[in-house]
Amino acid sequence: MIVHAVGHIQGGRWFFEVRDSYLLGDLMRFAVEEFISRTMELSSSLTNRPFPVLELHVTYPAPADLTPYMRRFNCPLYFSQPKNIVVFDINRLQDPISLANEEVFKLCERQCQLLVSQKEDRDLLSNRIRNYLVKNPGKFPSLEDMAERLNMGSRTLRRWLVRENVTYQQILDDTRRELAIQYLQYTSLTPKEIGFILGYSSVSNFRRAFKSWTSKKLTDFRDNDSDSDDSDEE
Template identity: 30%
Template sequence: MPQTSRPLPSPDSHGRAETPMAFVRAIASAYTQRGLDPWPTLSAAQIAPKQFQQTASRITALQMEWLSATAMRELDDEALGWFRRRLPWGSYGMLVRASLTAPTLGVALSRWCRHHNLLTDDIRLNLSTSEGLAHIELHETHDLQDLREFCTVSVLRNALGVACWLTDSRIPLSATALHFAPPPHAERYGVLFDGPCQFKAPHSRLSFDAGYLQLPLRRDEAALQSMLQRALLLTVRPYRRDRLLVEKVRQTLAEHPEHSRNADDLAAWLNLSPRTLHRQLKEEGASLQQLKDSVRREMAADLLLRTQRPIKQIAAEVGFQNEKSFMRAFKGWTGRTPEEFRLAKPT
C-alpha cells in the first residue's frame, strides 16, 4: 500500500532555503484574486502560517517548484496572476516549442520574446546586443504593482533557463538590471542571479556574452516532452545539465512504471546497484519514496484537472491498487480529496 505522507521533506532535509517568502505571498495573492483559499496548497507545501508572516523567511527550491506547479494547475494560469488575462497551462511550453527549430540560440530567443509578446501586452520582451553583450530586456507596459518583482524575476529566470536548456550550456550572466527598488531580501539576489545586480534600473534585463547567441540548439521534440514534465526547474533552480539522477529517476517513474515496482527493478533499469541508487538520491537531497509520491501526485493532479475520467480510473492509471488508497494518499498530499481538488478549478 502506498504511503500517505506528504511527498515534500522538511526544508532542513532537502537543500538550502533560498527562495524569499515574498514570492510565496505573491502566489497566495493570485488565489485570493480568484476568490480561492490558498492555505490548503500552502500547507501541502509545508509552509506554516507563522513562517508565511515572517519577512525574512525562505523556502527551498523543491517547495517553490511544487507550489508553483500546483498553483498554475489549480488557477489554470502559468502567469500566477501577474497579467490581466491568464496564460493557460501549456503557454510557456508552446513558446519553447515555437523556438525549437531555430538554427541558433539568437534566433530562438528572438522568437521566444516575440511570441511571448503575443500572449500578453502587460510586458514587452526583446533581445538586443551591444558592446559584445546580449540582453534579454523586459519592459513593463502595464503597472504590475505588488506583483512586479515576482513577475520580473520569474520571466527573466525562465528566459535564461530556456536558453541554457536549448543549448545544454550553463550561460553565466555578466549583469542583471531590475526596474524596482531593492526589496527587504535583496541579499538573496546573489542566489537568484549570478553576477552584479543593479536595482532601480530604467528597465529590467539580463546580460551575457553575445557569443552564446551563435550556439546551435541541441534539443528535439522528444527532449522537449521530457523537459515539460518539470519545466519549472528552468525557473526555480540554476541550470545544471539535466542529467542528475533525480531527474532520471523521475523520468523512469513517469515513462516506465513497469521498471519502478521496487528499488531493485529501478536500479537495474538505471544500471546501478540498489545501494548506489539510494546513496546518490540521498546526496541529491531526495528519496525514492518521495519521488514516487511526487510523480503520482503530479500525474493525478493533471488528470483531475484536464479530464473528466472517474476517480477509480485515475487511481489505477497513477499506480494505486484501489480507489480508497488513492483518495487517502491524495488527501495527504494536497489537503483535499480528489473531488474537492477537481471542483476547485477556476471557471
C-alpha cells in the first residue's frame, strides 16, 4: 500500500485519515479508493458481514459522474476537503471472525508482524536510495540529482531523510564504505581502481575517506595490498 492511514475513534465512529506516503499528486484519488475498497473487502471476508462506509471526505474534486462512487461506497460524499477521511462504524469491530481458530490466529499474527517489519524496511526512503547506489556502481549522484530520480524536490528529499534520522551524505558514505570493503575482500581490483569506482579522483583521497569510515587502513582488509599504491598522486 502506497498510502498511510491514521485512525481515531470519536462518538462511536472510526475515523481514518488517508495520507499520501509518496507524493502521488493526481494519482492520490486512486490510492484512496483502493485503500477503502480493500478495507471493506477484507473486513467483509473475515466476518461474512457488510463493512460499510458511513462518510467519505476526499481532497480531490468531484468527478463528472458520481454513479460509480455511490454504487461502491453508498454513503454521503464530500469532495475538495482539507483531508482524506473515511468514517467506519466502530461497532463493526465487534463482529466475530468466521472460522476463527486460536492457533491459526497466533500463526498469522507472527507472520503479519514479520511482513510489517519487512515492509517498513523496504518503505524507508534511505533504503531505496541505498538500493539504487548498490545497483548502479560508479554512480553517486548529488542530492539534487537523486531527488530528480525520485520525482521529488531536493527540499522534500531532505525532509523525508530527516524523519529517518539520516542525511544524504551519510547514506553515500555508508554505501561507499560497504562497497569498498566488498571490493577489497572479494575482488582483485587495486585500491586506485576501487577509489575511481567509488567516485574519488585519487587513491590518496580514497584512503583518507576509508580511514575516516573504518579507522583502519586498506591493508587491514587486503593482505596483499602493495605499499606502492600509497604513492599514487592526485
